Amino acid sequence: MAYFLQQLINGVTLGSIYGLIAIGYTMVYGIIGMINFAHGDVFMVGAFIALIAFLALTTIGITAVPLALLLVLIIAMVLTAVWGWTVERVAYRPLRESFRLAPLITAIGMSIVLQNFIQIAQGARVKPLQPIVTGGYELFHQGSFSVIVSNIQILIVATTVLVMGAFWLLINRTELGRAQRACEQDRLMAALSGVDVDRTISLTFVLGAGLAAVAGLLYLLYYGVIDFFIGFVVGIKAFTAAVFGGIGSIPGAMLGGLIIGLIETFWSAYFTIEYKDVAAFSMLAIVLIFFPTGLLGRPEVEKV
Amino acid sequence: MRLADSGKTLGKKLSSALGDSLLAAIVAFALFSLVLGLRTVDSATGLTLEPRPALLATVVAIVFVGRLALNLFVWQTDYPLTRPFAKLFTSEPFETRDAVTLALAFVLGALGVAAGFLFTETLYGLIGALVLAFIGIGLLRRATVRTFPNLPYTQVFVAGGILFALFFPIVSYALESTFNLGLPLRYWFDLSILILTYVMLGWGLNIVVGLAGLLDLGYVAFYAVGAYTFALLATHFGLGFWICLPIAGAAAALWGIVLGFPVLRLRGDYLAIVTLAFGEIVRIILLNWTEVTGGPNGIAGIPKPTFFGLPFSPFAEGTTFSGFFGIHYDGLHALIFLYYVILVLALMTNLVTLRLRRLPVGRAWEAMREDEIACRSLGINTTVTKLSAFATGAMFGGLAGCFFATRQGFVSPESFTFIESAIILAIVVLGGMGSQLGVAIAAIVMVGGFEALRHTAGLQAIFGEEFDPALYRMLLFGLAMVAIMIWRPRGIVSSRAPTISLGDASAISGDLVRQGR
Numbered sequence: 148m149a150y151f152l153q154q155l156i157n158g159v160t161l162g163s164i165y166g167l168i169a170i171g172y173t174m175v176y177g178i179i180g181m182i183n184f185a186h187g188d189v190f191m192v193g194a195f196i197a198l199i200a201f202l203a204l205t206t207i208g209i210t211a212v213p214l215a216l217l218l219v220l221i222i223a224m225v226l227t228a229v230w231g232w233t234v235e236r237v238a239y240r241p242l243r244e245s246f247r248l249a250p251l252i253t254a255i256g257m258s259i260v261l262q263n264f265i266q267i268a269q270g271a272r273v274k275p276l277q278p279i280v281t282g283g284y285e286l287f288h289q290g291s292f293s294v295i296v297s298n299i300q301i302l303i304v305a306t307t308v309l310v311m312g313a314f315w316l317l318i319n320r321t322e323l324g325r326a327q328r329a330c331e332q333d334r335l336m337a338a339l340s341g342v343d344v345d346r347t348i349s350l351t352f353v354l355g356a357g358l359a360a361v362a363g364l365l366y367l368l369y370y371g372v373i374d375f376f377i378g379f380v381v382g383i384k385a386f387t388a389a390v391f392g393g394i395g396s397i398p399g400a401m402l403g404g405l406i407i408g409l410i411e412t413f414w415s416a417y418f419t420i421e422y423k424d425v426a427a428f429s430m431l432a433i434v435l436i437f438f439p440t441g442l443l444g445r446p447e448v449e450k451v
Numbered sequence: 452m453r454l455a456d457s458g459k460t461l462g463k464k465l466s467s468a469l470g471d472s473l474l475a476a477i478v479a480f481a482l483f484s485l486v487l488g489l490r491t492v493d494s495a496t497g498l499t500l501e502p503r504p505a506l507l508a509t510v511v512a513i514v515f516v517g518r519l520a521l522n523l524f525v526w527q528t529d530y531p532l533t534r535p536f537a538k539l540f541t542s543e544p545f546e547t548r549d550a551v552t553l554a555l556a557f558v559l560g561a562l563g564v565a566a567g568f569l570f571t572e573t574l575y576g577l578i579g580a581l582v583l584a585f586i587g588i589g590l591l592r593r594a595t596v597r598t599f600p601n602l603p604y605t606q607v608f609v610a611g612g613i614l615f616a617l618f619f620p621i622v623s624y625a626l627e628s629t630f631n632l633g634l635p636l637r638y639w640f641d642l643s644i645l646i647l648t649y650v651m652l653g654w655g656l657n658i659v660v661g662l663a664g665l666l667d668l669g670y671v672a673f674y675a676v677g678a679y680t681f682a683l684l685a686t687h688f689g690l691g692f693w694i695c696l697p698i699a700g701a702a703a704a705l706w707g708i709v710l711g712f713p714v715l716r717l718r719g720d721y722l723a724i725v726t727l728a729f730g731e732i733v734r735i736i737l738l739n740w741t742e743v744t745g746g747p748n749g750i751a752g753i754p755k756p757t758f759f760g761l762p763f764s765p766f767a768e769g770t771t772f773s774g775f776f777g778i779h780y781d782g783l784h785a786l787i788f789l790y791y792v793i794l795v796l797a798l799m800t801n802l803v804t805l806r807l808r809r810l811p812v813g814r815a816w817e818a819m820r821e822d823e824i825a826c827r828s829l830g831i832n833t834t835v836t837k838l839s840a841f842a843t844g845a846m847f848g849g850l851a852g853c854f855f856a857t858r859q860g861f862v863s864p865e866s867f868t869f870i871e872s873a874i875i876l877a878i879v880v881l882g883g884m885g886s887q888l889g890v891a892i893a894a895i896v897m898v899g900g901f902e903a904l905r906h907t908a909g910l911q912a913i914f915g916e917e918f919d920p921a922l923y924r925m926l927l928f929g930l931a932m933v934a935i936m937i938w939r940p941r942g943i944v945s946s947r948a949p950t951i952s953l954g955d956a957s958a959i960s961g962d963l964v965r966q967g968r
Contacts, residue, residue, distance in 0.1 A: 182720050192486065199485045202500045222485075229481045241937045248666050249940050251720050252880050255668075255873055256932030263926040268487045277497055379869070383731075386724065421739040428728035428735075435721050436713050 149289035154416045155409070160300045160369065162408025163307035167362035168385035169392065169400035170314070171231075171355030177331045177395035178351050179243070184254035185234055187382015188261035189356050193227035193363030194373045195265055198274055212279060223360040231356025232349055234261075240345070258378070265375040273374040280368055303365045310361050311401060314354070318397065327351060331395065380424060384411070387431035393444020402442060468522035476515035483510055539589025542596065557586055577903060609888060616794055619643070620787045628781075640786040644793055644858065646898045648851055651797035653878040653890040655847030658804055660876065661885035662813065663840035664820030666723040669730025670875055672710070673703040673845040675737060675867035677852025682750040682862045683743070692756035692857045696850060703849020704842040711841030715834055730872055737864040749863025753856050758788055793854055800847045801887055807843070816840050820885075870925070877932050883942025893942075897928070 168190050175183040200222045204215050238253040283297030318324035326347045329337040338344045366381070367373055388407040392399025407427060414426040434441065488507035489500045524532040535549035536556075545553075560582030567576015595602070620640060627634050652674065659667045677699040684690045684698065710729045714722050737744045744750065755763060761772040763785035772788075773780040807813040815836045818826045827833050856862050878897055882889030901924050935942070 182724060196485050198498075199489050199491060199500065202491065202498055203485070203489060206500060226481060226485060229478060233478060233482060238933050238937070242940065245940045248720070248723070249936055251666065251723060252876070253933045253936045255876070256929045256936065259870070259873060259925055259929030260933065263922070263929060265486065267922050267926060269491055272493065274491055274498060383724075383728070390721075419739075422735065425732050425735050428732050431728045432713065432725050435717060435725050439717070439721065 149287070149292045149294050150416070152286075153292075153294045154412050156294070156296055156300060158409035158412035159405060160303050160408070161412055162388075162405035163304050164362045164365050164369070164404075165381070165385045165388045165408050166401040166404025167307060167310065167358045167365070168381065169388040169404045170397055171359050172386050172389040173392070173394055173397060173400040174327075174351050174355050176389070178327065178334075178348055179239070179250075180247075181239070181250045182254065182386065183234075183239075183352075183355070184251060184382075185238070185257035185261060186355065186359060187380075187385065188258045188378035189227060189231050189234065190359040190363050190366075190381060190385075191373070191375065191378030192230050192261055192265060193223050193356070193360030194367045194377065195269060195274075195363075195375075196226050196360065197223040197364040197367050198276055198373060201276060201279070216279070220361065220364055223364050224357040227360035227363070228353040228357045230261075231352040231359070234356075235349055235352040240348075258382075262375055262378065269375065271375065273372050275372045276367060278371055299368055303369060306361065306365060310358065314358065315397070317354075323347070323350060383431065384427045387427055387434065390431065390439075391434050391441055393441030396441070396443040399441055399443035464527050465523075468519060468527055471522055472515050472519040475518040476511050479511050479514040480507075483507055536585070536589075539586065540592065542593065553586060556582055560586070605888065612891070613798070616647075620790050624783060624787060636783055637786065640783065640790055642899070642902055644786070644790050646895055647790070647793040647797050648855060648858075649875065649878060649894040649898050650891050651793065651800050651851045651854075652848060652875045653882065653894050654797065654800040654804060654887060655844050655851065656875050656879050657844075657882075657885065657887065657890050658807075658816075658847070659840050659844035660879050661883075661890070662804070662808065662820065663816040663837065664884075665837060665840060666720070666726075666876075667841075667844070668723045668727035668869070668872055668876065669710075669733070670726075670844070670848055671867045671869070671872040672730040672733040673707060673848030674852040674855065674871070675733055675862075675864075676703045676706045676845075677849030678856040678862045678866070679737065679744060679750070679852075680849070681853040681856045682753050685753050685856075686750055691754060692853070696853050699853035700846045700850045703852065704846035706849075707842040707845025708838055711838050711845075715837055727869065727872070730867075730869060734864050734867050734869075737867070744864075747863065747865075749861055749865075751861045753860045753862065755785060755860070756788070756792060756857055763788060789854075789858055793858075796850055796854060800850075803843075803847075804887065812836065812839055817885075874928070877928065881932065881935050881942055886942065889942050897931075901928070 168186065171186045171189070172183060175181065175186070197219050200219045201215065204210075204218060209215050209218065234257050238257045239250050242249045242253060278299075280299040280302055281297075283295050283300070286294040286296060288294065318327060326337065326342045327350070329340070329342050330344055330347045334344055337347075366377070384407055385404065388403035389400045390403070391406055392401070392403030407430065410430060411423050411427055415423045418426075484507065487510060488504065489502055491498045492501045530548070532552065535545070535552045538545065538549060539553075560579040563575040563579020564583060565579075567579060595604075620643075623634060623636060623639065626632060627636055652670070656667065656670045659665050659670070680699040680702045681692070681695040684695050685692075690698075710726070714725050717725060738747055740746070757763075758772050761770060761775050763772050765771070765773075765780045771780070772784060808817070815826070815831050816839075818829075818831060819833060819836050823833060826836075855866070859866075874897070878893045879890055881897070882891070882893030
């Protein structure tokens with residue numbers, strides 16, 4: 148029971164990170180109907196920006212943890228958002244009216260570019276960061292096994308809830324959110340009603356990248372080590388989460404993230420850790436084949 | 452921001468170009484300030500930062516100047532600087548300004564080649580040679596088209612290419628052994644075997660992606676199945692290459708059907724992601740199922756193919772190749788034989804594809820690529836059509852994998868990562884999906900270009916000693932994938948049009964049909 152509870156806590160933490168990334172996939176898919184294959188690598192770039200910002204702040208003497216965290220969060224979100232914007236502007240916008248698989252192919256190209264750019268600029272070795280948020284609470288213990296919620300896990304879940312809340316308000320209560328939802332339903336009609344479609348799509352990428360940067364920062368704090376290749380596997384798992392929750396649905400992405408995080412954690416805890424990626428990938432195949440609309444998605448009608 | 456507005460005054464143009472370039476420079480600064488301007492370095496006390504202001508400034512300046520030049524000379528002008536180069540490949544007459552531009556480019560290219568030879572600056576030499584080759588090929592093409600307008604150029608080109616591929620090893624080997632020129636034959640043969648392997652993989656994937664229109668991101672799984680099938684059969688049962696080759700092909704085809712079956716109902720991009728997942732699952736299983744696959748250590752000691760039972764070795768229990776023919780033993784014989792094996796395999800892939808395209812199943816593939824719903828309503832069984840495409844493509848992947856195993860003598864999961872699938876896919880896409888010639892050219896350019904980057908000592912002089920050009924290969928590769936997709940979405944050599952069609956073929960080509968939207 149205690150072991151189960153501990154895994155549940157770990158799974159929710161991991162799931163929060165996946166959920167944040169999954170939103171980026173689901174929003175882009177909702178609005179332009181493409182899989183932004185490079186989104187996982189935007190997350191990776193966000194994690195690197197956060198790491199470098201931490202080191203830079205330490206160098207100039209800002210070491211108070213809450214202030215440093217806040218500053219890093221802002222820097223990472225802004226700069227990663229610029230990356231997201233650039234990727235859309237360079238690789239996707241010119242192909243908006245092209246055949247369906249064209250943007251997917253440039254997305255794969257962009258993903259290769261981002262990975263190798265970071266590998267060249269920062270080196271291929273794993274980058275460790277000394278623990279910044281330490282400590283935790285012991286909930287209870289059963290025999291020699293104690294269930295611990297660490298402060299970093301609390302921070303991750305709290306940040307995710309906070310960011311998600313702000314994001315929900317943005318989508319449902321603001322002008323931008325309305326334009327975004329309009330473009331999702333019918334791009335042509337939205338344009339006719341005076342919505343700047345190009346700008347809205349750009350902003351979707353900016354928002355997705357911002358959330359990916361939050362996920363990158365949290366990932367960095369949680370695992371304490373990153374490298375240029377983390378974006379690939381995490382990206383696919385987050386995409387699985389987005390599909391699981393119903394692609395195009397934002398609450399679905401969060402729910403899917405939690406479920407994928409839990410599946411992965413429990414698989415590692417009770418079966419074999421070597422095959423945890425196989426579990427996630429098989430999950431993706433099973434979900435896409437048997438429930439292509441996901442948990443909270445709308446069925447997509449294919450028209451001729 | 453492409454404002455080719457001829458009504459604008461020069462001042463307005465200049466200021467808008469400057470503003471746009473400044474914006475680009477600011478964005479570049481934001482992008483690169485942290486990830487490029489500061490480098491994380493391992494030190495005794497953990498990670499520290501090493502500022503690189505000069506590099507950051509250089510990159511931002513390159514973005515600014517490049518964007519400004521593009522704005523002034525290409526985008527915001529009535530006569531873009533790129534037009535003379537485009538004209539090279541048409542029959543439009545040249546104007547004086549075209550001739551001047553081309554002559555300037557020619558001189559610059561020649562200077563680059565000269566610098567390459569004089570100062571051993573391979574990079575400049577390479578760029579110069581490319582420019583010269585581009586202009587030269589363009590002029591030659593114009594001249595020949597004007598003189599002989601009715602020659603079947605593609606056929607002549609293809610025949611020339613095949614003849615070259617057939618005779619290149621024998622002729623170069625004969626020259627070398629007669630005159631002792633000191634040619635790097637081993638390197639040439641190794642490289643051409645590598646290129647031909649990718650040509651074959653490209654043609655195999657072309658059946659799935661180019662003809663049937665199913666974007667397969669896990670093609671390398673079938674390559675792996677072929678390689679491991681042979682490796683396991685050879686090491687456990689002592690079977691030879693020629694017996695295992697069809698078995699490997701059949702095993703891969705079977706896997707093609709097994710993996711193809713669940714994804715039948717999926718649409719374009721979902722199918723791509725699921726095939727990617729399958730490819731990764733196969734790799735992870737190969738990596739962790741240590742008892743059978745040797746895990747990360749792989750399987751070593753895979754035998755080389757024999758020439759009708761004659762091994763290529765200096766000493767053997769029976770008769771060797773050199774002993775049987777009474778010639779002096781040379782390690783290159785085995786390599787030349789491998790070259791012909793992969794050449795035959797690749798040409799067989801091509802031949803089968805060309806024949807299949809004329810059969811009902813090939814027609815069905817192309818019809819499915821153009822419009823799946825229309826295809827289904829006309830009574831074509833899309834299940835069988837998709838599975839046959841998957842199985843055929845997978846079979847050729849498996850054959851290539853079997854060849855790969857015997858060439859390397861060693862297989863490990865490292866050779867079958869996603870990036871390998873991406874390279875093969877890029878070859879198909881950049882060559883022009885469905886075009887056999889385009890795929891072959893793309894494979895030569897990609898793999899050959901990669902190889903050329905390995906020999907760019909000149910870059911090290913610019914960027915410092917620790918600069919490793921091999922690292923930049925994948926970066927350039929990704930950039931090329933994006934750039935060519937934007938510049939020519941239908942590939943460098945594009946012939947995606949269906950083999951047969953009613954009336955104007957271009958009217959129903961894939962670009963104009965947008966599925967599901």
